Amino acid sequence: MTAADILQLADEIIGGRRLGRQDGLSFLADGELSALCEGADRIRRALCGDRADLCTIVNGRSGGCPENCRYCAQSAHYRTHVQRYEFLDAEALTEDCLKNEAEGVQRYSIVTAGRTLTGEAFEKALAAYRMMSGRSRLILCASHGFMTDEQLRQLREAGVTMYHENIETSRRYFPQVCTTHTYDDKLDMIRRAKAAGLTICCGGIIGMGETVQDRIDMALDIAQLGVESIPLNALIPMKGTPFGEMPPITEDEILRTVALFRFIVPEADVRLAAGRGLMERGGIKAFRAGANSAVTGNMLTTGGTSIRGDIEMLSELGFTVGGCSEAENGRTDHA
Numbered sequence: 370m371t372a373a374d375i376l377q378l379a380d381e382i383i384g385g386r387r388l389g390r391q392d393g394l395s396f397l398a399d400g401e402l403s404a405l406c407e408g409a410d411r412i413r414r415a416l417c418g419d420r421a422d423l424c425t426i427v428n429g430r431s432g433g434c435p436e437n438c439r440y441c442a443q444s445a446h447y448r449t450h451v452q453r454y455e456f457l458d459a460e461a462l463t464e465d466c467l468k469n470e471a472e473g474v475q476r477y478s479i480v481t482a483g484r485t486l487t488g489e490a491f492e493k494a495l496a497a498y499r500m501m502s503g504r505s506r507l508i509l510c511a512s513h514g515f516m517t518d519e520q521l522r523q524l525r526e527a528g529v530t531m532y533h534e535n536i537e538t539s540r541r542y543f544p545q546v547c548t549t550h551t552y553d554d555k556l557d558m559i560r561r562a563k564a565a566g567l568t569i570c571c572g573g574i575i576g577m578g579e580t581v582q583d584r585i586d587m588a589l590d591i592a593q594l595g596v597e598s599i600p601l602n603a604l605i606p607m608k609g610t611p612f613g614e615m616p617p618i619t620e621d622e623i624l625r626t627v628a629l630f631r632f633i634v635p636e637a638d639v640r641l642a643a644g645r646g647l648m649e650r651g652g653i654k655a656f657r658a659g660a661n662s663a664v665t666g667n668m669l670t671t672g673g674t675s676i677r678g679d680i681e682m683l684s685e686l687g688f689t690v691g692g693c694s695e696a697e698n699g700r701t702d703h704a
C-alpha cells in the first residue's frame with residue numbers, strides 16, 4: 370500500500386469504515402512508518418479531538434504473586450528484587466490520590482499483585498475506594514485480577530467506574546507469556562466487568578518476542594471488546610524474569626504499534642504506559658502517531674515520568690489535558 374493509499378484509508382476510517390480480519394492489514398506491518406503515523410494522527414484528531422488524558426497507577430499490594438507472567442518482577446516464580454508488601458492503608462492511598470489530582474491527572478488506578486484480591490485485602494481496597502470517592506473527583510480505576518461478579522458490584526458501589534485487565538498479547542502468543550491463566554480467562558473477566566457497568570481499560574505489552582502480526586491480532590481482539598482505554602506498554606526487561614534478557618524494542622516499533630492501534634480501534638484512548646523512557650521525551654512522537662493519553666508518574670516496578678513534564682509536553686503539542694466525557698465520569702455527577 371502506498372503512502373497515499375494509507376492516508377486515503379485513514380480518511381475512510383474517519384468517515385466510518387472499521388477494519389477487521391477480512392481486510393488486508395499487512396500495510397500495518399510493512400507500510401511506510403511516516404504515512405502510518407500521519408494517518409493515525411489524522412484519525413485521532415478527527416475522532417478524539419485534542420483532549421488528552423493522564424492517569425497515575427499505584428501498586429496497592431506488591432510481590433509474591435502465584436501467577437507466572439514471564440515479564441513480571443512481582444511473580445513468586447522468579448528471583449527478583451521487587452519489594453513485597455500487603456495492601457496499603459486507605460488514608461495513605463487517599464492522600465496520594467488527592468496529591469495526584471492536585472497535580473493534574475484525571476484517573477487514579479490501584480493495581481495489586483496476585484491472581485485476585487480477597488478477604489481482608491479486598492475489604493481494605495473497598496475502604497480505600499470509598500474514602501477516595503468521597504474526597505476526590507478523579508475517575509477511580511481498579512486492577513485486581515480475576516474478580517467475582519459480586520466483587521465487581523462491590524467495587525462499583527465503592528466508587529470504582531473503570532476496571533483494568535490487559536490481554537497482554539495475541540491469543541496465539543499468550544501461552545509464551547503466561548501458563549497459570551489463559552487468554553480466555555482474561556476475555557471472560559473483561560466481559561463480566563463490562564456487564565457489571567464498568568468501563569474497561571485493556572491493552573498489552575510489546576517487545577516480548579511477539580511478531581507485528583501478534584500486535585495486529587491483539588488490536589483486533591481489543592476492538593471487539595469495546596474498550597475505553599488501551600494502555601500500550603513496551604517491555605522493560607526485569608532482571609530475574611524469563612524475559613529479563615529480551616533486547617529492547619525500538620522507538621519506531623513502538624510508534625508503529627501506536628499507529629496500528631489507532632487505525633484498528635479509532636475511537637479509544639490509546640495510552641502510552643510502561644517503557645516511555647525508551648522513547649524521546651517520554652514518547653512525544655507517539656502523540657503525533659495516534660496516542661492521546663498516558664500513564665504518568667511513578668509506574669509500578671518500571672519507573673515513570675513526571676506529571677508536570679507530561680502536561681507541559683501535551684500542551685506544547687496542542688492537547689488539552691482533562692475534560693473527560695460525562696459517560697466516563699459517571700461516578701461524580703480505574704490503567
Ligand code: SF4
Pocket residue numbers: 434435436437438441442443444445481482483484514
Ligand atoms: S502480571 Fe499480575 S498476575 Fe502476572 S505475575 Fe505479575 S502481578 Fe501476578
